Amino acid sequence: MQSFIFLGPPASGKGTQAKDLAEKLGLIYFGTGDFMRAEAKKQSHFGQIFQRVWDEGKGNLVDDDIVLEFVKAKIEEIGQEKGFVFDGFPRTIKQAEFLNQELKHNLTVFNIEVSEDSIVSRSGTRKVCENCGKIFFKAPVDKRNCEVCGGGLIHRQEDTPGVVKKRLEVYNLQTKPLIDHYKSNNALVEIDGEPNIEEVALEIEEKVNERRSNN
Numbered sequence: 001m002q003s004f005i006f007l008g009p010p011a012s013g014k015g016t017q018a019k020d021l022a023e024k025l026g027l028i029y030f031g032t033g034d035f036m037r038a039e040a041k042k043q044s045h046f047g048q049i050f051q052r053v054w055d056e057g058k059g060n061l062v063d064d065d066i067v068l069e070f071v072k073a074k075i076e077e078i079g080q081e082k083g084f085v086f087d088g089f090p091r092t093i094k095q096a097e098f099l100n101q102e103l104k105h106n107l108t109v110f111n112i113e114v115s116e117d118s119i120v121s122r123s124g125t126r127k128v129c130e131n132c133g134k135i136f137f138k139a140p141v142d143k144r145n146c147e148v149c150g151g152g153l154i155h156r157q158e159d160t161p162g163v164v165k166k167r168l169e170v171y172n173l174q175t176k177p178l179i180d181h182y183k184s185n186n187a188l189v190e191i192d193g194e195p196n197i198e199e200v201a202l203e204i205e206e207k208v209n210e211r212r213s214n215n
């Protein structure tokens with residue numbers, strides 16, 4: 001059984017690519033951010049903890065141990081009959097080591113690379129539907145409604161320039177070591193995230209097929 005991890009800075013497009021790959025291969029999209037937001041909405045035990053960190057608005061990550069506990073429970077709930085596509089997890093070496101122990105699947109790790117300039121300009125023009133969660137890239141300033149469900153569009157606080165800068169710092173500090181970790185495990189595949197969504201998706205598909213024929 002094969003599972004995938006997507007690494008990449010904020011606004012690298014990894015969420016979109018992870019969802020797309022999960023759909024193509026019939027795997028479970030493990031959207032850690034989506035799962036966490038759902039908990040916050042329910043105001044569950046975990047949700048209240050997550051909400052507190054987000055309310056600080058500093059772009060900090062939720063504490064390692066809490067995320068581990070949450071992801072462990074989520075994996076148990078879903079089961080491991082199908083492969084996963086992880087988005088937003090792992091974010092630290094500790095989380096990666098946890099996953100190595102917990103997961104019964106082989107791992108391929110995609111690292112989507114984009115320049116800092118692209119990150120800042122992409123974040124500035126990204127809007128999200130408040131109702132269905134659909135993300136709109138390069139959304140014009142006057143675009144206010146979602147054409148899927150009619151919901152209102154918002155510019156997420158996490159996409160504002162100050163928070164993006166902070167998230168990038170946190171990413172460089174905590175998540176970059178993961179790249180070396182997976183490189184040494186021979187699980188890492190580098191992806192150029194600068195082209196458009198469709199081109200990047202094609203590159204990922206090619207790499208998946210390459211790895212399949214090598215195994």
Ligand SMILES: [Zn+2]
Nearest residue numbers: 129132146149
């Ligand atoms: Zn919508």
